Amino acid sequence: MRKISLVLLTITTLLLSTNVTTAHPGRTDSNGGHTCRTNCAKWGLKDGEYHYHNGNNSTTTTPSTPTPTTEPAKPTGKSELTADKIKPPVKGKLSVYYLNVGQGDATYIKTAAGDDILIDGGKNEAGAIVVNYLKQLGVDDIEVMISTHPDEDHVGGLDVVLDNYKVKAVYAPKVSHTTETFKDFLLAVKKQGLTIKEAKAGVTIPLKGVTASFVGPVKQYGDDLNNWSAVLRLSYGSNSFLFTGDAEKKSENDMIAAKQSLQADVLKVGHHGSVSSTNSAFLKAVSPKYAIISVGKNSYGHPAATILNRLKSAKVTAYRTDLNGTVTAVSDGKKILFLKVK
Numbered sequence: 001m002r003k004i005s006l007v008l009l010t011i012t013t014l015l016l017s018t019n020v021t022t023a024h025p026g027r028t029d030s031n032g033g034h035t036c037r038t039n040c041a042k043w044g045l046k047d048g049e050y051h052y053h054n055g056n057n058s059t060t061t062t063p064s065t066p067t068p069t070t071e072p073a074k075p076t077g078k079s080e081l082t083a084d085k086i087k088p089p090v091k092g093k094l095s096v097y098y099l100n101v102g103q104g105d106a107t108y109i110k111t112a113a114g115d116d117i118l119i120d121g122g123k124n125e126a127g128a129i130v131v132n133y134l135k136q137l138g139v140d141d142i143e144v145m146i147s148t149h150p151d152e153d154h155v156g157g158l159d160v161v162l163d164n165y166k167v168k169a170v171y172a173p174k175v176s177h178t179t180e181t182f183k184d185f186l187l188a189v190k191k192q193g194l195t196i197k198e199a200k201a202g203v204t205i206p207l208k209g210v211t212a213s214f215v216g217p218v219k220q221y222g223d224d225l226n227n228w229s230a231v232l233r234l235s236y237g238s239n240s241f242l243f244t245g246d247a248e249k250k251s252e253n254d255m256i257a258a259k260q261s262l263q264a265d266v267l268k269v270g271h272h273g274s275v276s277s278t279n280s281a282f283l284k285a286v287s288p289k290y291a292i293i294s295v296g297k298n299s300y301g302h303p304a305a306t307i308l309n310r311l312k313s314a315k316v317t318a319y320r321t322d323l324n325g326t327v328t329a330v331s332d333g334k335k336i337l338f339l340k341v342k
Helices: 002-017 124-136 156-162 182-192 249-257 282-287 305-313
Strands: 050-053 094-098 107-109 116-119 142-147 169-172 210-216 232-235 239-243 266-268 290-293 315-320 327-331 336-338
Touching: 094 156, 107 124, 124 210, 142 156, 156 182, 210 249, 282 305, 305 315
Parallel strands: 116 142, 142 169, 239 266, 266 290, 290 315
Antiparallel strands: 094 107, 094 327, 107 116, 210 232, 232 239, 327 336
């Protein structure tokens, strides 16, 4: 716990030394600009005024030469994705929503005891969409937020959620990243006065009526962010769910070797159905009846035909958010019912 606190303190110090806290913590959009959030007068701006940073300690309301970034290029134009209309949780039952956020991951869980869990928040532009989903579902606060790993299509929208909801506990693996998106997440956590709890194999989340334990990562993976993914197994009665983030074959095999409890009725397929994940041995260890692939329009070939065929051969019923929209599973602790999908 002390080590993760020191990591966050170091990152925060770095952010402060580069004036991130005074130079508007918001990210830029696809056009290279953004709206002012804090200390606007310092920059000669009004609250909420759209502007660009020129790289010479000045701002303008007209575009300037883009500053190089370590993040992937943002898509041009505004996202056409909107939140699906979804049904509220069933009282006294476990409801799991695999949210349709395009090419990314975001899952909301409402336990039978009434606790709220959010795993990932999709890309930057998905933050408002995730908040829309949470409002539809009547969420007033969030007991547990999990950032599986720092990739933008998982952590991107979490700062927006943190800006809109009181969060009681945040879990993430002990790995950092230098992108503005990840810094936004850290700043939003810091703003709520929270310290990130380490997500790793053997850590159990204290929740009523369910068993929620991390089964990965079991090792450290250097700069391989996907294999750092926090993998959560949640069980309610005799039903179980496995949420894998972008964990790839190396992490999957390490979980098997470490004899982690992996069997689950429902598998959130790793890495959007990429061939890098869901290897045959791992699928056999999980032995799911259902699989969810969180995916949107992409140029990566997700989901791969190899994975779709592997699931079919294993007689696993697969749902895809790009085809089915938000996928909702409801459990009474004995059986799992999937609500009608489009």
